[in-house]
Amino acid sequence: MSTTVLDEKRGTKTILSGDQALAEAAKMANIDVVSAYPITPQTIIVETLEHMIANGELKAKFIPVESEHSAMSAAVGASAAGARVFTSTASQGLALMHEVVYIASSLRLPIVMAVANRALSAPINIWNDLSDAMAERESGWIQFFVETVQEAFDTTVEAFKIAEDPRISLPVMVGLDGYILSHEYEPIELPFQDQVDKYLPRRQPTVKLDPAKPVSMGTLGPPELYFEIKYRQERAIDTALPIIQELDDDFAQHFGRRYGLIEKYKLEDADYVLVTMGSVSGTAKEEADRLREQGMRVGVLKVRLFRPFPKQLVVDALAGAKGIGILDRSMPMGSSAPSLAQDVMASLMQARQYPTSIVSFVSGIGGRDMKLTDFEQMFQEIKTAVDGNIAYRISYPALRG
Amino acid sequence: MTELYKTIKDIPTTEGILAPGHALCAGCGAGTILNIVGRVAGKNVIVVSATGCVEVTTTYLPYSAWRVPWIHNAFENSAATASGVRAAIDIMKEKYGYSEDPRILVVAGDGGTADIGLQSLSGMLERGDRVTYLLYDNEAYMNTGIQRSGSTPYGAWTTTSWEGKPEMKKDMMGIVTAHHIPYAATGSPAYILDLANKVKKALDAEGPSFLHVLSDCNLGWRHDSKISVEVTRLAVQTGLWPLYEVDHGVTKLTVPVPKRKPVEEYLKVQGRFKGLTPDRIKVIQAYADQLAQRFGLGPVG
Numbered sequence: 001m002s003t004t005v006l007d008e009k010r011g012t013k014t015i016l017s018g019d020q021a022l023a024e025a026a027k028m029a030n031i032d033v034v035s036a037y038p039i040t041p042q043t044i045i046v047e048t049l050e051h052m053i054a055n056g057e058l059k060a061k062f063i064p065v066e067s068e069h070s071a072m073s074a075a076v077g078a079s080a081a082g083a084r085v086f087t088s089t090a091s092q093g094l095a096l097m098h099e100v101v102y103i104a105s106s107l108r109l110p111i112v113m114a115v116a117n118r119a120l121s122a123p124i125n126i127w128n129d130l131s132d133a134m135a136e137r138e139s140g141w142i143q144f145f146v147e148t149v150q151e152a153f154d155t156t157v158e159a160f161k162i163a164e165d166p167r168i169s170l171p172v173m174v175g176l177d178g179y180i181l182s183h184e185y186e187p188i189e190l191p192f193q194d195q196v197d198k199y200l201p202r203r204q205p206t207v208k209l210d211p212a213k214p215v216s217m218g219t220l221g222p223p224e225l226y227f228e229i230k231y232r233q234e235r236a237i238d239t240a241l242p243i244i245q246e247l248d249d250d251f252a253q254h255f256g257r258r259y260g261l262i263e264k265y266k267l268e269d270a271d272y273v274l275v276t277m278g279s280v281s282g283t284a285k286e287e288a289d290r291l292r293e294q295g296m297r298v299g300v301l302k303v304r305l306f307r308p309f310p311k312q313l314v315v316d317a318l319a320g321a322k323g324i325g326i327l328d329r330s331m332p333m334g335s336s337a338p339s340l341a342q343d344v345m346a347s348l349m350q351a352r353q354y355p356t357s358i359v360s361f362v363s364g365i366g367g368r369d370m371k372l373t374d375f376e377q378m379f380q381e382i383k384t385a386v387d388g389n390i391a392y393r394i395s396y397p398a399l400r401g
Numbered sequence: 402m403t404e405l406y407k408t409i410k411d412i413p414t415t416e417g418i419l420a421p422g423h424a425l426c427a428g429c430g431a432g433t434i435l436n437i438v439g440r441v442a443g444k445n446v447i448v449v450s451a452t453g454c455v456e457v458t459t460t461y462l463p464y465s466a467w468r469v470p471w472i473h474n475a476f477e478n479s480a481a482t483a484s485g486v487r488a489a490i491d492i493m494k495e496k497y498g499y500s501e502d503p504r505i506l507v508v509a510g511d512g513g514t515a516d517i518g519l520q521s522l523s524g525m526l527e528r529g530d531r532v533t534y535l536l537y538d539n540e541a542y543m544n545t546g547i548q549r550s551g552s553t554p555y556g557a558w559t560t561t562s563w564e565g566k567p568e569m570k571k572d573m574m575g576i577v578t579a580h581h582i583p584y585a586a587t588g589s590p591a592y593i594l595d596l597a598n599k600v601k602k603a604l605d606a607e608g609p610s611f612l613h614v615l616s617d618c619n620l621g622w623r624h625d626s627k628i629s630v631e632v633t634r635l636a637v638q639t640g641l642w643p644l645y646e647v648d649h650g651v652t653k654l655t656v657p658v659p660k661r662k663p664v665e666e667y668l669k670v671q672g673r674f675k676g677l678t679p680d681r682i683k684v685i686q687a688y689a690d691q692l693a694q695r696f697g698l699g700p701v702g
Contacts, residue, residue: 032492035485059496061488066524070481073474073521077449077485080472083493085485099475202497209447209470209486211503218450218473219460 018181019044025156032083035063035074042116068093082208091118105140110163127367131330270299287375357385423466428626430616451513480525511552526580539618586646591634623672
């Protein structure tokens with residue numbers, strides 16, 4: 001791969017796929033342990049890391065576990081012993097991990113996990129949607145969804161900083177859209193190693209499994225204590241929000257790229273706003289530009305940090321909108337509304353901020369392409385709902401038949 | 402080469418890894434086993450517990466009976482958790498000059514090992530991770546109230562085998578040794594010196610090691626708690642629980658039984674075998690005879 005040196009802050013420029021960028025980020029973060037199991041479309045991340053270890057680029061232990069359940073279990077053990085730990089998975093793998101995903105956050109163990117978001121079976125489907133990560137939305141993990149390969153790299157490096165901050169001490173999931181990002185090649189700026197080392201020094205755990213100072217982790221929590229323990233855990237993820245903001249600013253200081261917890265795209269005067277997460281945000285923004293040329297005042301709100309949900313930022317960003325569309329890429333399956341829509345609507349209601357219309361969009365399921373025309377349709381539907389004074393409706397763009 | 406204890410007096414009398422005040426039942430085999438294991442292991446050990454009797458009785462918050470670092474993750478994943486701890490310790494030594502070399506010890510029951518945790522155990526053994534895995538086998542899901550497991554013996558009553566289990570006990574040693582690990586052994590709390598030496602060898606092994614120790618549960622086996630040790634001794638003397646080791650592939654009987662007792666003597670003291678028909682007792686005797694032939698025990702007499 002060809003590499004161009006830019007400047008001191010921006011490092012070098014090269015071309016990587018999303019999966020490769022993730023592996024590069026874990027390597028530059030100087031991870032100690034990686035435990036992972038192959039599953040499409042994240043496999044390239046782990047095989048790249050194993051290769052980096054084999055050829056001496058990265059000094060770390062690779063645990064070739066026999067399942068994703070064991071991948072997360074070993075990650076818990078390694079993090080409890082004080083190591084910097086990375087793993088990655090997708091779809092069925094994350095579903096199989098589910099039990100231990102909750103334990104990792106409950107034990108307050110910093111672990112960074114990349115999830116190359118993919119649909120859940122059945123029918124088996126190896127393509128993108130967010131149903132795997134959405135099933136973990138109340139697991140107590142910090143959850144990011146990224147839009148570009150650069151953002152995937154940057155967010156992963158940042159994720160270690162967030163996870164290991166002693167004020168937070170929680171695991172972080174970085175969601176990148178399966179295939180759409182995991183297998184797509186994009187130009188990317190890679191910082192120099194000493195920049196990352198300076199930003200992210202060696203992990204300093206406050207508590208770890210150490211014979212010199214014995215602790216018991218994962219004990220039995222009886223009814224007279226369990227509730228308080230879980231309450232404190234919930235406070236931990238809630239109060240992490242301003243710290244994540246602070247650390248995001250810190251990242252920008254070090255590397256010159258700022259993402260924010262949300263991204264407001266042409267929202268200042270927007271009547272119709274589409275709320276998105278992940279790689280589709282790019283397409284949404286492009287369509288917004290096109291519609292604005294035609295005189296329609298539209299904008300896009302990208303939610304980058306999904307857990308903890310940045311309620312106030314979202315509410316403020318949507319303040320002027322008459323109609324709000326919320327794009328979910330997982331099936332609501334009997335819920336009152338799809339996942340992201342629930343969060344956005346609850347946040348608005350808590351702030352007594354009621355737009356004329358809210359439209360829930362469910363699309364991009366199981367790898368269904370999301371085209372510019374789909375986004376055009378969505379913005380039009382939001383406008384139609386406002387014109388018709390419809391409080392709420394759900395729509396399935398690109399659904400056939 | 403591990404230096405072995407010659408007599409029971411050579412076993413350290415220092416305080417164990419488990420403090421008094423845990424909530425294990427009176428006469429519980431696991432308590433005796435952990436007492437011996439702890440004295441041999443010393444304090445430079447990290448324990449990983451599977452969900453089960455030992456886990457719930459030793460860590461009822463806000464208390465913990467563990468004098469050494471301890472982690473419980475879930476039921477079926479203690480082996481994988483231990484792999485993670487091992488990897489972390491090894492790489493921190495390599496990268497940061499971390500000077501400790503603690504032993505990693507898994508403590509798990511038969512449900513967490515032979516049934517739900519079998520995959521995780523197999524993975525750990527196959528990867529060659531330097532972990533000592535202690536299976537305290539009380540031959541059923543005792544923590545949830547005596548349900549049959551893959552490790553429950555033929556003919557035993559449990560709350561999910563009311564007529565006596567119709568299937569045979571799973572051969573965990575066979576499964577484990579099929580992974581070509583350096584050291585595996587059976588043990589019994591009734592044979593302390595034998596068990597202590599096996600713990601020592603297991604902890605010193607250069608790769609994964611496995612200790613399969615029969616752990617009496619008087620509640621589930623239905624007998625007086627006073628005879629707990631005697632019951633596990635009878636298991637050995639009837640040939641139903643041969644004490645042997647597989648050291649780098651070489652199988653060796655460690656406690657010879659020149660004259661075996663008939664299996665009835667083991668069965669009749671336990672309520673779980675009450676009411677077995679003569680035909681079913683014959684099946685159990687035939688199983689003991691088979692084990693005797695395989696491991697070189699003497700005849701019944």
